[in-house]
Amino acid sequence: MHNEFKVVEGDFANAGKASSDIKKTLKQLNIDNQKIKKIVVAVYEAEVNAIAHAYGGTIYVDIDQDKIVVVIDDVGPGIPDMDKAMTKGFSTASAKVREMGFGAGMGLPNIKNNVDELEIKTEVGVGTEVKMVVNFQ
Numbered sequence: 001m002h003n004e005f006k007v008v009e010g011d012f013a014n015a016g017k018a019s020s021d022i023k024k025t026l027k028q029l030n031i032d033n034q035k036i037k038k039i040v041v042a043v044y045e046a047e048v049n050a051i052a053h054a055y056g057g058t059i060y061v062d063i064d065q066d067k068i069v070v071v072i073d074d075v076g077p078g079i080p081d082m083d084k085a086m087t088k089g090f091s092t093a094s095a096k097v098r099e100m101g102f103g104a105g106m107g108l109p110n111i112k113n114n115v116d117e118l119e120i121k122t123e124v125g126v127g128t129e130v131k132m133v134v135n136f137q
């Protein structure tokens with residue numbers, strides 16, 4: 001099963017739409033609730049990161065009987081220092097984003113803690129691709 005979701009820069013009103021739709025699909029497939037929770041947290045964090053930091057992008061979702069693979073591909077500034085970005089509490093979010101309650105610097109650490117596999121490819125001035133895998137078994 002394959003699905004795609006568009007991410008629009010600054011569109012916080014729709015933050016969580018992709019993760020919510022994925023949750024509904026996984027429930028219909030009778031995936032374990034703990035696995036669903038982990039997936040939803042990880043996808044939501046990645047979705048918000050793309051909305052807050054990038055200029056738009058796409059979320060690609062592939063589900064089979066063994067796992068879910070989610071790839072968030074954005075066009076944006078890229079991540080100049082991956083070690084800092086993976087540090088809890090580190091954030092490059094703007095003051096406006098922080099005023100809305102986002103940008104606490106927990107996005108990438110939360111993603112890492114909720115997936116079985118995480119791969120991040122980033123190029124400054126080009127964008128970032130975050131690939132997450134959660135195994136169902």
